[in-house]
Amino acid sequence: MALKLRFDNRVAIVTGAGGGLGRAYALELAKRGAKVVVNDLGVSRTGEGASSKAADLLVEEIKSNGGVAIPNYDSVEQGHKIIEAAIKAFGRIDIIINNAGILRDVSVQKMTEKDWDMVIAVHLKGAFILVKAAWKYMREQKYGRIINTSSSSGLYGNFGQANYSTAKLGLHGLTQTLAKEGDKYNIKCNTIAPSAASRMTQDIFTPDLHELLVPEKVVPLVTYLAHENCNENGGLYEVAGGYIGKLRWQRSQGVFYPGTFTAEDVKAKWNEAGNFDGNNDYPSALTDTLQKVMKFIEISKPKL
Numbered sequence: 001m002a003l004k005l006r007f008d009n010r011v012a013i014v015t016g017a018g019g020g021l022g023r024a025y026a027l028e029l030a031k032r033g034a035k036v037v038v039n040d041l042g043v044s045r046t047g048e049g050a051s052s053k054a055a056d057l058l059v060e061e062i063k064s065n066g067g068v069a070i071p072n073y074d075s076v077e078q079g080h081k082i083i084e085a086a087i088k089a090f091g092r093i094d095i096i097i098n099n100a101g102i103l104r105d106v107s108v109q110k111m112t113e114k115d116w117d118m119v120i121a122v123h124l125k126g127a128f129i130l131v132k133a134a135w136k137y138m139r140e141q142k143y144g145r146i147i148n149t150s151s152s153s154g155l156y157g158n159f160g161q162a163n164y165s166t167a168k169l170g171l172h173g174l175t176q177t178l179a180k181e182g183d184k185y186n187i188k189c190n191t192i193a194p195s196a197a198s199r200m201t202q203d204i205f206t207p208d209l210h211e212l213l214v215p216e217k218v219v220p221l222v223t224y225l226a227h228e229n230c231n232e233n234g235g236l237y238e239v240a241g242g243y244i245g246k247l248r249w250q251r252s253q254g255v256f257y258p259g260t261f262t263a264e265d266v267k268a269k270w271n272e273a274g275n276f277d278g279n280n281d282y283p284s285a286l287t288d289t290l291q292k293v294m295k296f297i298e299i300s301k302p303k304l
Contacts, residue, residue, distance in 0.1 A: 008034075010228075012096075013036075013037040014038060015040075018054025018055050019040075019054055026069070028219050029095070032223070038059050039073075039076070040100075041076075075122075076129065077125065077126050079133050083134050097147045098126070098148045123164070131146060135182075138187050146175075146178060146188070147222055149191070149194065150168045150171050151168045155168075155169065175189050189234065192222060194218045197211075197215070213240055218240075252273065252278065253278040253280060256299075
């Protein structure tokens with residue numbers, strides 16, 4: 001039987017931990033020995049109001065089960081305060097799960113700048129601010145595990161969620177860069193795109209889906225990604241109802257135009273450029289694209 005993954009002497013911050021997925025993550029990490037900063041501002045799902053109740057109740061539950069936790073009520077937009085709380089209480093920070101979020105769903109035509117700014121600020125900017133404040137500590141200790149939360153809306157788009165989908169796909173862009181910058185310091189960063197029942201989905205999922213897509217079926221993936229034994233870096237995983245799948249970029253073989261070419265030339269080979277039935281590849285950096293272009297140039301050179 002495999003040894004149980006433990007988090008003794010590790011310190012984890014879970015944002016938006018007062019309910020749903022965040023609550024489930026915090027409970028599991030604490031049960032496995034982590035010291036947990038339970039961050040929750042206590043706002044409504046549209047980002048209004050504030051309350052310490054949810055964070056306080058979860059901390060009490062963790063402590064009653066023999067775990068160690070502290071509450072934190074700061075907004076992720078003031079992520080440095082969350083990090084300061086972790087350092088003051090526990091002296092280090094090992095794990096960040098960027099889970100906090102709000103919704104302000106409305107079509108593009110009706111969306112206000114406030115609707116846009118609030119969602120971007122919480123999901124995307126908040127994650128950056130929190131990670132930025134923790135980065136120096138993780139670099140110094142040469143250890144860190146960061147998990148960013150995307151969504152199917154970010155991966156595929158969704159009507160009425162231009163703000164949310166932009167923030168959620170942006171988070172994976174953040175992951176990609178953090179993975180590259182942090183790798184030599186043993187800081188690993190990955191993205192999850194979970195489908196789980198919560199107050200954010202109460203108007204979207206049917207009762208049957210709510211029963212299937214429980215947060216507890218997302219927790220095992222997040223627990224593993226947060227563990228020191230996991231060396232995955234820069235990955236993107238969909239997770240829902242017990243299913244886990246990794247996503248990656250796929251690129252068609254494409255077409256190459258030596259010399260000058262026109263829009264009409266592009267039109268003539270449009271289907272060929274987008275044909276995925278041929279020799280596809282899976283780029284992960286700009287260098288992959290440049291190498292492909294250089295290869296096409298070499299092939300197109302006149303033979304002597």
